[in-house]
Amino acid sequence: MIHGSSARVESASWQNLLAGSITDPRVLLTRLQLDLSLLPGALAADRDFRLRVPEPYLQRMQPGNAKDPLLLQVLPLSAELDEQPGYVSDPLGEQHSNAQPGIIHKYHGRLLLVVTAGCAINCRYCFRRHFPYDDNNLSTAEWEQALDYIRADSSINEVIYSGGDPLAANDRRLSWLTRQIADIPHIKRLRIHTRLPVVIPQRITDDLITALCGTRLPVTMVLHCNHANEVDAQMLSATAHLRQANVTLLNQAVLLRGINDNLEAQIALSEALGDNGILPYYLHLLDHVRGAAHFHCADSEAKQLVGQMLTRLPGYLVPRLVREVAGQPGKVPIPVELAGS
Ligand SMILES: *Cc1c(COP(=O)(O)O)cnc(C)c1O
Ligand code: SF4
Numbered sequence: 001m002i003h004g005s006s007a008r009v010e011s012a013s014w015q016n017l018l019a020g021s022i023t024d025p026r027v028l029l030t031r032l033q034l035d036l037s038l039l040p041g042a043l044a045a046d047r048d049f050r051l052r053v054p055e056p057y058l059q060r061m062q063p064g065n066a067k068d069p070l071l072l073q074v075l076p077l078s079a080e081l082d083e084q085p086g087y088v089s090d091p092l093g094e095q096h097s098n099a100q101p102g103i104i105h106k107y108h109g110r111l112l113l114v115v116t117a118g119c120a121i122n123c124r125y126c127f128r129r130h131f132p133y134d135d136n137n138l139s140t141a142e143w144e145q146a147l148d149y150i151r152a153d154s155s156i157n158e159v160i161y162s163g164g165d166p167l168a169a170n171d172r173r174l175s176w177l178t179r180q181i182a183d184i185p186h187i188k189r190l191r192i193h194t195r196l197p198v199v200i201p202q203r204i205t206d207d208l209i210t211a212l213c214g215t216r217l218p219v220t221m222v223l224h225c226n227h228a229n230e231v232d233a234q235m236l237s238a239t240a241h242l243r244q245a246n247v248t249l250l251n252q253a254v255l256l257r258g259i260n261d262n263l264e265a266q267i268a269l270s271e272a273l274g275d276n277g278i279l280p281y282y283l284h285l286l287d288h289v290r291g292a293a294h295f296h297c298a299d300s301e302a303k304q305l306v307g308q309m310l311t312r313l314p315g316y317l318v319p320r321l322v323r324e325v326a327g328q329p330g331k332v333p334i335p336v337e338l339a340g341s
Contacts, residue, residue: 041078115166127287175211182215280319
């Protein structure tokens with residue numbers, strides 16, 4: 001852990017933490033007392049997809065450890081620049097489902113709203129690392145069009161705030177949007193897919209909770225936490241706050257080579273979450289996005305890993321292993337291999 005600045009971070013506003021995120025690879029390596037031989041590769045890969053890591057997340061990394069599981073999620077590496085067959089810029093074909101700005105409507109009954117382009121952290125494995133967010137920063141007229149699309153389709157009963165990270169939007173925008181959506185009678189549920197409570201827990205304020213939970217809609221929040229080291233006291237204070245407001249908390253993780261591709265890491269993650277009222281929902285196989293091939297785990301390893309989890313954990317702490325396949329009507333479940341069967 002990095003000490004010294006932690007008191008300042010605890011009292012900082014989320015806006016300042018977001019704006020003050022580290023984006024310079026040299027600063028990141030220096031802060032973690034790492035060898036600067038990693039710098040040329042980091043600078044090269046940074047030109048393709050920027051480094052971005054907020055202070056509260058950096059503080060959970062171990063100085064001097066180049067293999068830290070949190071660092072590996074954010075550090076640009078020269079390996080990202082190696083072209084790999086089958087790794088493409090839009091693996092899920094989202095740019096085609098994106099007929100209307102701000103909306104991704106691929107599955108029955110559920111619709112993703114791209115609330116904002118920005119993220120609080122740039123995860124190197126992100127399948128949206130090449131997404132044309134600039135075309136998805138909506139004007140007021142476009143917001144009205146997106147809402148009209150939802151109003152006109154009564155088969156949609158759940159709206160999912162996505163991004164980017166939807167909680168990078170300000171409270172005023174979220175409050176307005178949520179009230180508009182709650183006024184649409186066929187919408188029954190609101191869901192928020194976000195990594196912000198993990199990477200900047202200070203984002204969970206009373207005002208945010210009022211903005212999201214102040215309507216008739218039940219709220220589910222799907223966090224994105226990949227490793228037990230991400231679960232710290234500050235994150236848990238944010239999630240406790242959400243639970244008090246009756247928000248259902250789930251987690252989705254991505255299976256990442258060298259980060260969480262072993263039984264101990266997965267058990268530690270499920271227990272750290274489950275002990276705090278957050279249930280594992282999905283474990284995603286990596287999307288084959290250009291620049292992320294070095295995170296790939298073989299399907300056979302993934303099936304065995306989740307099979308072993310089923311023998312070690314209560315069933316409700318074992319996430320569903322899934323893959324997204326372009327053109328499929330839902331996430332595709334991957335059958336696991338139960339250990340000892
Ligand atoms: C993942 C996803 C959803 C939600 O799927 P669930 O299985 O309900 O979690 C909805 N729309 C899109 C485009 C998605 O990628
Ligand atoms: S927070 Fe989510 S959307 Fe943003 S870079 Fe990370 S994985 Fe991608």
